[in-house]
Amino acid sequence: MTSKYYDPDGSRYGIPTFPRHLAPAGLATKSQLRAQGLRPGGQEPAAQLMWRSRAGGSRGGVRIAWLYRIDAALPVRPMTPARERALARALLARHTCRSCGLVHEYCLPTSLGRTCPPGTGCATPADLAA
Incomplete structure (x- = not known):
């Protein structure tokens, strides 16, 4: 070869x-x-x-x-109830806006600092320019 x-x-x-x-x-x-x-x-x-x-x-x-x-x-290690709760909390944090607390259906982009995307919740176009 x-x-x-x-x-x-x-x-x-x-x-x-x-x-x-x-x-x-x-x-x-x-x-x-x-x-x-x-x-x-x-x-x-x-x-x-x-x-x-x-x-x-x-x-x-x-x-x-x-x-x-x-x-x-x-x-693979089995999923314990404690690990399942920890995973649920981590996923909830990825869906929750740090500024206003609004929970979205999707993971918030880290490029926005995990705040609401433009046109939803608390984010404004001026936030993106900063």
Whole structure:
């Protein structure tokens, strides 16, 4: 294989690297682990996927995804009532305007300092100019 991102021994990138969709068996991304009811469980990434991308979030047009060993993964911790309450409070805070206390149906943008967007609640166009 002559792909720019094929480095199974890690000599070029410092960690075994594979092109997108060519991860070896026994390795999975965090999302893939979660779909199986697993989590990395504190283990370091065993390898990485690397591919070119023009999408936002890429660095220099290259994106990576860490790969973790499935056999070393641990089960996802169950949701306890206390964690469920804490999550509900955190989500409520993201929906609540810090200025007027109005609760919106959606998360407020942090670019506005979590205040009401223009045309709703307490925000005015002058607030955005500041």
